[in-house]
Amino acid sequence: MRAESKSTSGKRRLVNKDTDSRTPLNLSEYEELAKSVLDKAAYDYYRSGANDELTLAENLQAYKRIQLYPRVLVDVEQRDLTTSVLGQEISMPIMIAPTAFHKMACTLGEIATAQAAEANETLMVLSSLSNTSPEEIAGSTKGPLWFQLYIYKDRTLTKSVIQRVEKLGYKALCITVDAPLLGRRERDVRNRFSLPDGLRIATVGDYLEKSMAENSKTSSLNVYFASLLDQSITWKDIEWIRSISELPIIVKGIHRPDDAIKAIEHGIDGIVVSNHGARQLDTVPATIDLLPSISNAVNGKLEIFLDGGIRRGTDVIKAIALGARAVLIGRPILWGLAVDGVNGASSVLRLIKDETDLAMALCGISRISEANKDLIGYRNA
Secondary structure, eight states: OEEEEEOTTSOEEEEEHHHHTSOOSSHHHHHHHHHHHSOHHHHHHHHOOSTTOHHHHHHHHHHHTEEEOOOOSOOOSSOBOOEEETTEEESSSEEEOOOSOGGGTOTTTHHHHHHHHHHTTOOEEEOTTOSSOHHHHHHHOSSOEEEEEOOBSOHHHHHHHHHHHHHHTOOOEEEEOSOSSOOOOHHHHHHTOOOOTTOOOTTTTHHHHHHHTSOOSSOTHHHHHHHHBOTTOOHHHHHHHHHHOOSOEEEEEEOOHHHHHHHHHTTOSEEEEOOGGGTSSTTOOOHHHHHHHHHHHHTTSSEEEEESSOOSHHHHHHHHHTTOSEEEEOHHHHHHHHHHHHHHHHHHHHHHHHHHHHHHHHHTOSBGGGOOGGGEEEOOO
8 A cells, every 4th residue: 555645855755554564673674664765865865875885884794793602501580781871871872873864754853863762761962963953852851962063163153052052951062073074975966965945954053054055066965064164173172172161072983092092181081983874984994893992992991982883782782892881873763763753763772772682681691781802703704
């Protein structure tokens, strides 16, 4: 059976109700279903990686090369997935990564995401590229929020955003440092991606709209990065943010042990081992392959988080065992939103939490903190 529905751009699309009624059993099936209901440009924007998308594939494939060696005859009748991130207890070591433009997936957009996070007692990192303002998100949930920050050329604008979210009760700043320019995402270039009518980047509002309205031969999002974001930032700029805010600081986009050590030297509270969902520099390693050396270099002196390629509960166990305090998932949340709004996003979180709980039991660990390197092995090349 097929019926008409409206897309986020206002165009009409055909939706297969029989397909939509199928309950996805895993995060990959959520993506399949989301692809059938999203506009092509929106799906491509969410899905795309940089250039040949080699790192995009590696983020997923790398987990398949890692093997788990379970312990047996361990009492796992009672299991505890709770952990703390920067002192905030959450129900599982899985948080929601900052991703842009949630209203392309569902009408409520980031509000639905925040409500799904609250329902599952975890934490959402709100993107600077959200369609919903930090004020609206803070008013829609009692759950903990972090704010993902880009450093703008206009330091007054940067400072005002920091002061806004600090006043609103956001618990930390998650500063993205791997995007001095936007990676070339050829799907977006081909589609000449721009926001659908009626949607905007809410954090910077009118300040940005003139730039976004300029004609561009590429994705209009390139205008945002080229016109607003500062390509000259250094560790001194992180020190400046520390000087104007009391919030904990997480640096997102760490690839190297020496940069992780610099983060420690600059008093950073946490790092995210991240390649920006493989959307920036293609051919960098999968994040899970970067994690062990970074964890060894950090040696517990700050909290490590990881994103990129998490699709199964076993992936979560592998990341924790290799040194992450918690992981972040991005695209799967968008697929859940597209399929069924807040219920879909919440279902995605429950699915991966349940998979992680089962993997814990089968690995012979009763607390997530018991996941360590002796569970891990690697396939022969």
